Amino acid sequence: MADLCEGGNEPPGSLKPRVATQGSVRRIDIIVIKNNSAYILDPTIRFETHADQPHEVDSEKKRIYEPTIPFYKDKYSLSHIDMIGLMVGARGTIPSFFANKCKNLGLTHSTVKEIAISALKGSVHILRDHLYGSDNGNFNRSAFYTDHSKPSSFTSFSKRGLTPTWEAYLQQININTKLENLNDQHVNAVRDYETIRTRCLSELQVSRDEATGSVKQLRQHLRHRGFKTWCAYPQKGKGVVLFEEVPAANSWIIKHEGLSSSEWREILKMIAMVAPHVLGSCPQGEVLRIKRHIIRSMIADALRSKNLDDHEEVHCIADGGSNRRIDIIAIKRNKKTAEIIYPTIIFEISATQPSEVNEEKKKIYEHTIQYLSAKYNIKKITVTGLFFGARGTIPKAFVKWREKYKLTRDLQDAIVTSIIKFSVAIFRQYLYGVHSI
Numbered sequence: 173m174a175d176l177c178e179g180g181n182e183p184p185g186s187l188k189p190r191v192a193t194q195g196s197v198r199r200i201d202i203i204v205i206k207n208n209s210a211y212i213l214d215p216t217i218r219f220e221t222h223a224d225q226p227h228e229v230d231s232e233k234k235r236i237y238e239p240t241i242p243f244y245k246d247k248y249s250l251s252h253i254d255m256i257g258l259m260v261g262a263r264g265t266i267p268s269f270f271a272n273k274c275k276n277l278g279l280t281h282s283t284v285k286e287i288a289i290s291a292l293k294g295s296v297h298i299l300r301d302h303l304y305g306s307d308n309g310n311f312n313r314s315a316f317y318t319d320h321s322k323p324s325s326f327t328s329f330s331k332r333g334l335t336p337t338w339e340a341y342l343q344q345i346n347i348n349t350k351l352e353n354l355n356d357q358h359v360n361a362v363r364d365y366e367t368i369r370t371r372c373l374s375e376l377q378v379s380r381d382e383a384t385g386s387v388k389q390l391r392q393h394l395r396h397r398g399f400k401t402w403c404a405y406p407q408k409g410k411g412v413v414l415f416e417e418v419p420a421a422n423s424w425i426i427k428h429e430g431l432s433s434s435e436w437r438e439i440l441k442m443i444a445m446v447a448p449h450v451l452g453s454c455p456q457g458e459v460l461r462i463k464r465h466i467i468r469s470m471i472a473d474a475l476r477s478k479n480l481d482d483h484e485e486v487h488c489i490a491d492g493g494s495n496r497r498i499d500i501i502a503i504k505r506n507k508k509t510a511e512i513i514y515p516t517i518i519f520e521i522s523a524t525q526p527s528e529v530n531e532e533k534k535k536i537y538e539h540t541i542q543y544l545s546a547k548y549n550i551k552k553i554t555v556t557g558l559f560f561g562a563r564g565t566i567p568k569a570f571v572k573w574r575e576k577y578k579l580t581r582d583l584q585d586a587i588v589t590s591i592i593k594f595s596v597a598i599f600r601q602y603l604y605g606v607h608s609i
Contacts, residue, residue: 198240204277209252210244211277212237217291219262226259226267233257264292303450303603338394341372346387348372408444411520414565415443420581421566421588430589438596443563450602451562452519457598460607461517464594467560467587468499468515474583475502475513488547490539498537501544501553502577508551510544512537515558517591526559526567533557564592 202213214233218225234255241253258270266288274284345368352365373383376394383390399416403409415422423429428436442451451457468484476482481503488496500513514533518525534555541553558570566584574584597607 198237200237200240203244203248205248205250208250210248210250210254212240212244212253212255213258214256215258215260217260217262217294220265226269229259230257230269260287260291262291262295264288264295338376338391341376342387342391345369345372345390349387410448411522411525411561411563411565413523414520414525414561414567417568418566418571421564421584423585424564424588424592429585431592435593435596438599439564439592442595442599448519448521451595451598454602456602460594460598460601460609463609464517464591465515467517467590470583470586470590471513471515471558472500474579475500475577478577478579481505486544488540489543491542492539496537496540498540501548503548503550508549510548510550510553512540512544512553512555513558514556515560517560517562520561520563520565526569529559530557530569560587560591562591562595564588564595
């Protein structure tokens with residue numbers, strides 16, 4: 173039987189220095205002792221880049237830890253010690269070098285398989301933590317939707333959208349009510365209506381006072397409660413409140429119009445969990461973030477259809493002499509008025525973002541009004557900053573602006589679909605280095 177010592181598992185207070193020949197301190201992962209000989213093992217997980225990596229890792233570890241061999245020979249009264257650096261691939265690969273060394277040490281195939289699976293799980297946790305925020309080594313999807321042990325907002329995808337766990341209990345309440353109203357003597361004899369209703373309400377965590385209306389009203393109450401819970405999360409709830417402003421803009425969740433099945437699934441995952449930097453500031457998605465401003469042309473085309481003199485990407489000079497480039501200027505020639513329009517797509521973080529974006533654009537572009545008034549012979553120019561959420565949210569401010577120009581809801585739906593498609597492309601570019609746009 174071999175003795176096994178793991179340096180990483182010793183209590184901090186009991187750690188003894190491992191002194192190398194030059195006097196420096198080292199800490200080894202594992203030393204396996206059998207009779208008068210031993211192995212120093214240093215398992216290492218690395219991202220796989222080339223075939224010689226396992227041997228390079230072994231050589232690297234030998235250079236670091238072979239100077240400690242005299243110390244361990246003296247400490248454990250050993251005659252021989254071998255140093256082995258063992259590499260496992262971050263994507264679950266097991267090199268033949270690793271497998272052969274494990275075989276020599278008497279480790280079974282099932283142990284090697286468990287090591288590969290453990291490395292894969294660790295890599296998945298790292299990926300999730302990087303994409304979605306804190307993972308803590310135990311990713312729990314339901315934690316993003318509810319404060320219970322099981323998700324109360326939604327649990328699975330279906331053709332109609334997201335399937336809530338509470339629906340089964342609501343249907344049971346509905347059936348129970350209808351059977352009770354039927355007042356059939358045979359059904360009454362075998363069914364305890366009150367017990368069933370009490371149990372369902374208990375599972376839904378709803379009081380009697382909250383369940384006085386119809387099942388439809390109860391469903392709305394649960395939706396509202398689940399949404400408020402989602403909004404309350406300090407990280408994953410940022411900006412979610414904007415989905416409530418224009419519910420009609422969320423119709424894609426049910427209809428999937430303009431989205432492939434994979435795009436629909438990806439955006440649902442992003443809405444609930446993706447970290448803001450992926451869609452907002454990561455350099456890897458910069459080109460796609462610029463391209464998604466195709467919505468500028470969509471808005472400009474819609475304004476032209478209303479017989480407005482419309483110009484895009486107009487160069488102008490601010491009052492201080494600095495150069496500016498405005499996205500859109502829409503001119504009503506008969507009234508000699510115009511509006512500078514600047515659509516902006518930003519990751520949603522708060523309910524005040526639409527007004528903040530509008531004020532920001534006013535501060536920047538109101539200084540160009542004098543120049544543009546002279547250029548186009550216009551008496552009055554206003555500036556409007558239009559905010560759009562990177563997860564497809566539409567604020568009330570945009571709806572009011574759209575209605576002012578009598579633009580149809582089709583434009584709104586087209587903008588939402590376009591933003592979602594580009595956000596999915598940015599997400600895929602971030603993850604896989606490729607996209608479909």
